[in-house]
Amino acid sequence: MTPFTSLTAGAAPLLRDNVDTDAIIPSREMKTVGKTGLKDGLFAGWRYTEVGGREPEPGFVLNRPAFAEARFLLSGSNFGCGSSREHAAWALAEYGFRAVIARSFNPIFRGNCVRNGIVPVALPQDAIATLAQEAPEAMTVDLVARKVRAASGAVWTFEIEDESRQMLLEGLDAIALTLLRRAEIEAFLDADCRRRPWIYNEATTGTVN
Amino acid sequence: MTRTLFEKIWDAHVVADLGDGAALIAIDRVLLHERTGGVALRSLAAAGHAVLAPERAFATMDHVVDTRPGRGDATVMPTGTDFILSTREAAREAGITVFDIGDPRQGIVHVISPEQGIIQPGCTLVCPDSHTCSQGALGGLAWGIGSSEAEHALATGTLRIQKPGTMRITVTGRLAPGATAKDLALHILSRIGSAGARGMVLEYAGAAIADLDIEARLTLCNMATELAAFTAIIAPDAKTLAYLADRPFSPKGEMAELARAAWRDLASDTGARFDREERFDAAEVAPMITWGTSPQHAVPLGAEVPRAADPARDAAEAVDRALDYMGLVPGQALRGLPIDAAFIGSCTNSRISDLRRAADVLRGRKVAPNIRAICVPGSTAVRMAAEAEGLHQVFLDAGFEWREAGCSMCFFAGGESFGPQERVVSSTNRNFESRQGPGTRTHLASPETVAASAVAGRIAAPAELGDA
Numbered sequence A: 001m002t003p004f005t006s007l008t009a010g011a012a013p014l015l016r017d018n019v020d021t022d023a024i025i026p027s028r029e030m031k032t033v034g035k036t037g038l039k040d041g042l043f044a045g046w047r048y049t050e051v052g053g054r055e056p057e058p059g060f061v062l063n064r065p066a067f068a069e070a071r072f073l074l075s076g077s078n079f080g081c082g083s084s085r086e087h088a089a090w091a092l093a094e095y096g097f098r099a100v101i102a103r104s105f106n107p108i109f110r111g112n113c114v115r116n117g118i119v120p121v122a123l124p125q126d127a128i129a130t131l132a133q134e135a136p137e138a139m140t141v142d143l144v145a146r147k148v149r150a151a152s153g154a155v156w157t158f159e160i161e162d163e164s165r166q167m168l169l170e171g172l173d174a175i176a177l178t179l180l181r182r183a184e185i186e187a188f189l190d191a192d193c194r195r196r197p198w199i200y201n202e203a204t205t206g207t208v209n
Numbered sequence B: 001m002t003r004t005l006f007e008k009i010w011d012a013h014v015v016a017d018l019g020d021g022a023a024l025i026a027i028d029r030v031l032l033h034e035r036t037g038g039v040a041l042r043s044l045a046a047a048g049h050a051v052l053a054p055e056r057a058f059a060t061m062d063h064v065v066d067t068r069p070g071r072g073d074a075t076v077m078p079t080g081t082d083f084i085l086s087t088r089e090a091a092r093e094a095g096i097t098v099f100d101i102g103d104p105r106q107g108i109v110h111v112i113s114p115e116q117g118i119i120q121p122g123c124t125l126v127c128p129d130s131h132t133c134s135q136g137a138l139g140g141l142a143w144g145i146g147s148s149e150a151e152h153a154l155a156t157g158t159l160r161i162q163k164p165g166t167m168r169i170t171v172t173g174r175l176a177p178g179a180t181a182k183d184l185a186l187h188i189l190s191r192i193g194s195a196g197a198r199g200m201v202l203e204y205a206g207a208a209i210a211d212l213d214i215e216a217r218l219t220l221c222n223m224a225t226e227l228a229a230f231t232a233i234i235a236p237d238a239k240t241l242a243y244l245a246d247r248p249f250s251p252k253g254e255m256a257e258l259a260r261a262a263w264r265d266l267a268s269d270t271g272a273r274f275d276r277e278e279r280f281d282a283a284e285v286a287p288m289i290t291w292g293t294s295p296q297h298a299v300p301l302g303a304e305v306p307r308a309a310d311p312a313r314d315a316a317e318a319v320d321r322a323l324d325y326m327g328l329v330p331g332q333a334l335r336g337l338p339i340d341a342a343f344i345g346s347c348t349n350s351r352i353s354d355l356r357r358a359a360d361v362l363r364g365r366k367v368a369p370n371i372r373a374i375c376v377p378g379s380t381a382v383r384m385a386a387e388a389e390g391l392h393q394v395f396l397d398a399g400f401e402w403r404e405a406g407c408s409m410c411f412f413a414g415g416e417s418f419g420p421q422e423r424v425v426s427s428t429n430r431n432f433e434s435r436q437g438p439g440t441r442t443h444l445a446s447p448e449t450v451a452a453s454a455v456a457g458r459i460a461a462p463a464e465l466g467d468a
Ligand code: SF4
Pocket: B062, B063, B108, B109, B129, B131, B345, B346, B347, B348, B406, B407, B410, B411, B428, B429
C-alpha cells in the first residue's frame, strides 16, 4: 500500500448524495477474479454513453479535460453506500484517486478506503461547496496535520481515528501488524475454548478436508 | 455496571485493546461466497498467509451461480464460471467447507447461515457482504466487511475494529394484518432515512419485535445496512433457542446446555444506556412500496409520490433525478401503476414463510398477461421444503417461473436482468439505479404485495384482488 502523508492535487466534483458502490463500479464490470483491471469500469454507468461501451459521455466530470489529473474526488453524503464490494475502493485507487472528500461515508466503504490507501475525508457541506467551486484548482489533503487546504487558503480540520491514520501514513499491511500479536491471539483462544467450548466444538464447525 | 447486548458480545471478544476506542476482536465464524471468496482466498495465499481456522469458515455459491432449472457451473454472467471455479478450488485448498452447487445446504449466504445454525447468539460472524446484518436476528454480532478485512479475519481470526456506537429502536404495539416485517423495515427507513443509523449497532427491541418469528426478524435486520448501520441485532429469546435446536451446526447435547445458559444472559441489562434511542408504533405500519431509487423513498402503498423532497434527507435535484429515472411525477398515485415484472427472492424475503404467504395470494389466481414473474427460493432447503408442500405448483400454476436457489435477479452482474425502463415490483432490498438491470425501475415491497401486483398487472395489495 502506498503511504499517504500530504498531497496537493486537483479535485473532481461529483456532488451527489448516496453514490453507491454499484455506481462506483457496476457489478458487470467486475469481470475477473482479482483486484485489478477495474479502473476502466470506474463509474462506468455514468462515464460512458452506453452500457458495456467505452465511448466517453462528454458531460461526466471525469471526462472533462480540466479534471483529467484530479487525484481527489468531492461528493455528497453517504458516499459508498450499498454493496460492500471492495472493488469500489480498488477501482478508485487504480484510477489514481488518493482521497475522497465527502459529507459522510458508508462505514464499510470507509474501512475499505483506509485499507487501500485512499483517505476518507468527511467535511461539512459549506467546505465541500467551496472546494467544488474552486475545482479543478489544486487543493491539499494533509493527513499529518489532519487538514484540508483550499486553493484560496481556507483550511478545515477533519477527523480520522489514530489507527486508520497510522495505517495510511505508513502504508501498513493490517494483517502483518496483527500477526505481531500472535501470542495474544493464541492466549485468547486458549481461554475462550474453556469459556465457550461450543464455538470450537466439532459438532458446530466445518469439516477440514 | 449495566451493559447492552452488543457490549456483552464485544467484551467477550476483545483480544487486545488497540487504543483510541479500537480493539482487536476475535471472529468466531467467517462466511464467504463465490463473488468475493475466491479473490480473498487467492490473495491471501499469494501473500503467503494460511487460514488460521478453516473449520470455522464456510463458503457458498449464491451470487453468480445460475438459478435456471438444471444449472451447473455454467453461468449467464460472462466470466461467472471463473468465480465459481476459483472459489471452489481456493476453499478446498484452504480446507473450508463449501456448500456447492448440488449440495442441499447451498443457498444465499444469509439464508443458509441461520438455517444451518452457523450464526448463533453471542458469536461474532463476518462475511464480505453488506447484508450480513440480517443474521443479527439470531442474537449474534454479524456484520458485512470488505475483502481485505475478510482476508484479515481468515488469516488472524480477528479484526481490528473501532468500537461502534449503540442505538435502540423500540417497536411497540402489533403489526396490523397485511403489514409485514418488510413493511416495518421500509416504514423505519422512510422515517429515519438511509443514513438513520449510520455506523451504529442497532438493537431492535419491544413488544412488536418479540412478536415477530425468526424469519420475520431476519427480514427486518436484513435492511439495517440500508440505514447505514454497522449492523442490527435482536436479543435471543425462547423463539431463538427453539429455532436453533437441532440445526446441523448448532451445539448438541451437553454443549447445547452450556451454550443455552450463556445465551439466556445476553439480553441488554435493564437500564443499559444506548447512544441513541428511537421508538415506533407497529400499529402505524401499512403495506409499503418504494417510489424512488433509495430504500428511504418508501410510502404506504395507497399514498402518492411525494410532492416535495424532505430537504434534511434529499436534495431537490436528487429527487428529480430519482423520479426521472423511475418515470414518475410528484403527486402520482403508486397504486394501480402498470408493471412489467414481479420478483420474489433475495436474502430479504425468500424464506419458506415468505413463499407461503406469497402462495396464499397466488393460489387459484393467474399472473396478468405479459408480466414476467419469477420466484427464487433463498436456499435449496427452502426450495425442497416448498416443493414438499406443493408451493412450487401454486407458483407455476399462477404463471411464475420457479427457480433454483441463489441471489439471481436481486442484482445485475452482467448476466440475467430485467429490461431498461421495465417496472419491477420486487421483494428485494435495493432499488438503486440499475440494480436489477440497466435502466430497470425497481419498486420494493413485501412478497405478498409482489404476488398481488403480479396478478393485477399493476401495483396492488392482496386485499384489492377479487375472489380467487
Ligand atoms: S440476495 Fe441480493 S442482497 Fe442478498 S446477498 Fe444476494 S445479491 Fe446481496
